[in-house]
Amino acid sequence: MLQSTAINTNGNATGVAEGTKQGTTGQAEKMDTNGMSPETGTSSQEQSANSVINIKGLSLTFETNDGPVHALSDIDLTINQGDFVSFIGPSGCGKTTLLRAVADLEQPTGGELWVNGVSAQQARLNRDYGYVFQAPALYPWRTIAGNISLPLEVMGIPKSERQDRIARNMELVNLSGFDKKYPWQLSGGMQQRASIARALSFDPELLLMDEPFGALDEIVRDHLNEQLLRLWDKTDKTVLFVTHSIPEAVFLSSKIVVMSPRPGRIYDVIDCNLPRDRGLDIREAPEFLEIAHRVREGLKEGHSYDD
Amino acid sequence: MISFRQSLAILSGVLSILALFFPLGELNGEAVSLWSDSGLTAFAIVSMLASVAVLLNRLKGLKADLVLVILPHVGAWMLLSRLDVADQHLASGFWCLVVSSWLMAWLLVDQLSAKKTKTPTAKRFYSIVVPVLFGVWLLLLWELVVRGLQIPTVLLPPPSMIGARFMASTDILWADFQQTFLKAVLIGYILGCGSAFIIAILIDRSPFLQRGLLPIGNLVSALPIIGVAPIMVMWFGFDWHSKAAVVIIMTFFPMLVNTVAGLSITSSIEKDMMKTYAASYWQSLIKLRLPSALPFVFNALKINSTLAMIGAIVAEFFGTPIVGMGFRISTEVGRMNVDMVWAEIAVAALAGTAFYGIMVVIERACTFWHPSFRSSR
Ligand SMILES: Nc1ncnc2c1ncn2[C@@H]1O[C@H](COP(=O)(O)OP(=O)(O)O)[C@@H](O)[C@H]1O
Ligand SMILES: [Mg+2]
Secondary structure (H helix, E strand, O other), X not given: OOOOOOOOOOOOXXXXXXXXXXXXXXXXXXXXXXXXXXXXXXXXXXXXXXXXXXXEEEEEEEEEOOEEEEEEEEEEEEEEOOOEEEEEOOOOOOHHHHHHHHOOOOOOOEEEEEEOOEEHHHHHXXXXXXXXXXXXXXXXXXXXXXXXXXXXXXXXXXXXXHHHHHHHHHHHOOOOOOOOOOHHXXXXXXXXXXXXXXXXXXXXXXXXXXXXXXXXXXXXXXXXXXXXXXXXXXXXXEEEEEOOOHHHHHHHOOEEEEEEOOOXXXXXXXXXXXXXXXXXXXXXXXXXXXXXHHHHHHHHHHHHHHO | OOOHHXXXXXXXXXXXXXXXXXXXXXXXXXXXXXXXXXXXXXXXXHHHHHHHHHHOOOOOHHHHHHHHHHHHHHHHHHHHHOOOOOOOOOOHHHHHHHHHHHHHHHHHHHHHHOOOOOOHHHHHHHHHHHHHHHXXXXXXXXXXXXXXXXXXXXXXXXXXXXXXXXXXXXHHHHHHHHHHHHHHHHHHHHHHHHHHHHHHHHHHHOHHHHHHHHHHHHHHHHOOHHHHHHHHHHHHOOOHHXXXXXXXXXXXXXXXXXXXXXXXXXXXXXXXXXXXXXXXXXXXXXXXXXXXXXXXXXXXXXXHHHHHHHHHHHHHHHOOOOOOHHHHHHHHHHOOOHHHHHHHHHHHHHHHHHHHHHHHHHHHHHOOOOOOOHHHO
């Protein structure tokens, strides 16, 4: 597979038309930033040199008492180093399940899944990604600083460096000065920011974020969107980001994956290469609104398609 | 509409008046009237006046505190010193005054608990004073009733007698305490709780062992201690070792069951998080599962502190060297030395309460983060 086809959709939906448009912009300048290649000899020969996530024909079925639930069905997706990919779609369309499969928290029932050229399990054991859950899930017996320090302790990072990183990441999410507080003494928004700092603390190349800003108010959300965009721009991390908000998806992403439910599948992939140094005001620009419109249409069609 | 406070005051006032007309008791076949005792007469009149002042809402604030602190306690002290004015048991006039001063003390407690305290120290002060007052009055009434009605001491000795026995036999009590509490209870408790905790962690990875051990645990914890104790005495001899063994048996399974339950309560998202860090089994045990199991562990520690006391004392009924709290209780009952029995009971109650209290303090320090304690920080 060639590098230019950065993202594949499953061929059964309208999204197939996008294949030609993809990869024409924004890919070239990113190519040189990473000399990274997949780990040797582990993955399929088809991977492009800078792909981080390769998914082919992935499906995942939960066996429940009420019969099987097809949470994911025949997903094809390639995500390159430095991509910011948003997943959007109605509840129950498998966004969380897809992220969890990438994180090796769910086992696919079919298809292939490679992360950094190795299996999802190996990638997890390599500590290749940081995961931000939908709920903050901070440990109540640890202070905020203690919570951010948790992955660092598990990974055996020495104390002095831990303190550096805790301070840096708390500043990044505007929590400086709250290090000695306990999670239950902070608002929900602050807790979620702490959980983001925790995922960033060990500086993973790949970030998996499941509706991280879902519970936050508009102003905090805007602020964190900007911070996240700066961080991504600066560090060239690869981000998989689940959201319910169309403006958020368009503002942050280089690719938007529109999903539809029952069975969960990819309905459309929309390229979204707004200038990298964009600010919040781009949300009024015509090209922004145009993309947002396409996402909205995709969501509508994907939904009615199902009924 | 009269308030609760006012109705207490009315009752207390009426009883003070009645006391003026009823006899205190009989001495040499003649009724002793209150009027012959100027101190008690004065007390009855003053407490009647105080009741009226409370009823009319004239007695408030610091003045009310002062009057209610002094009056009922002076009254109680006078009543205690008049316990032998009659040769038979005391009569209605005396009891009117007892109840009247008790109601007055109740008024004081009511007043103190209603106080809106500002500083935490003041809050703490009142939270100590009220139960202390309660305890003091319990003892006062116990003393007055038992001695005033001349209840036989084998049935119930007055607290003063128990106190005197306590003070006179501190060396025996200390030896018993050492034998029963410091040896059997503490050693059994530490071994029982400690081994159960370790075994809970060892069987944590084996659902098979858990399924097998927990029902056996329920069975053993249902065994009557009366059946187990003699067997332990046969196995481990008369000294404290057999009592510690009983304590181990009693404390082991509550701890095992609670720790196993505590280790299983971590939410899936918390465990998933550890998984994303590729944490080892031991890392996630120490950093996640043990801390979240702590509330369960402390629950067992508190239950076991009580069980251990009961176990060690009762086990001594089945054979001991001639020392120990259970031994003392069983032999002194046989000799009708009930005051000594009660002194031992007092030691057991004090030790048990202190033991439990220490566990509560440690629990608070370790699980301050738990929703049930958060407000206190
Ligand atoms: N552990 C599970 N067991 C059974 N069904 C599940 C489980 N997790 C998710 N599902 C089902 O899979 C589907 C996709 O869920 P999810 O990935 O959480 O959707 P989304 O995150 O897009 O809202 C839903 O129908 C959900 O009920
Ligand atoms: Mg979800």
